[in-house]
Amino acid sequence: MPKLNPSLRTLKPEIRDLLVAPDFDSACNAISGYGARKVINLLISFYCHDDPLVRWRSIEATGRIVSWHADENMESARVIMRRFLWMLNDESGGIGWGVPEAMGEVLSSHKALCMEYNRLFLSYIQPACNFLEHPVLQRGLLWGISRLASTQSMLVIPVLPHIKPFLASEDPYHRAFAALIFGNTRSAQPDSPAVELPADIVDQLCRDNAEIDLYEERVIKRKTVADLCGKISGSLRNNL
16 A cells, blocks of 8 residues: 555544544545545555444445545546556456445446446456456455445346356355345346246245344444345245
8 A cells, every 4th residue: 555645644543533433424524525536545545444344434435425526526536436447457466355345335326437337347247257256355246236236226137147156155245245136136126037036045045044244224233144135035035
């Protein structure tokens, strides 16, 4: 990570405290007041923070602030999006922790950016395209796609065949987030045959007691895969 200049070094603990403040809406407004291009570097630095609440709130704050910034300066927001794409490129020399989640937040928050970048974002789940092979990055990508599916489900339907294998993954995060993608898509597109799942898969997911840590309602909650599927099983079962 580049060495922070004194002004950013001074600002970093202030941003960190704002991210965990009780009034998250006001905190995001305060953070955005420093300028999106300035604070985005700090928000990215928190994607690897030891405190998972700081990490996830920095991701959510990124979605809001980049979306607001795009309304004022679309080209500048594109620069941020291109940076995210670069961070997921092998040539960047890094791993890109937190970037798929942040991209999912941005695209679910801003329609114009979504229309420009959704194909690139979804290409990371497609084996013939820019497939992300790292299992932990795949967790973040699946979560990001579930966020996108909650607001732009039609865009996600074409990649559902690539999501389906993750329902049987050994990684419980893969199974949980893949199920959320199907559930979110089904809720928005109840008549689409693309989201059909066999009864045995749905039943297995609904009995899956493997635990994950989920960012929900701006806190970290311990959930089982079955807990998540309990919320969406109705929408999944509608196609049986």
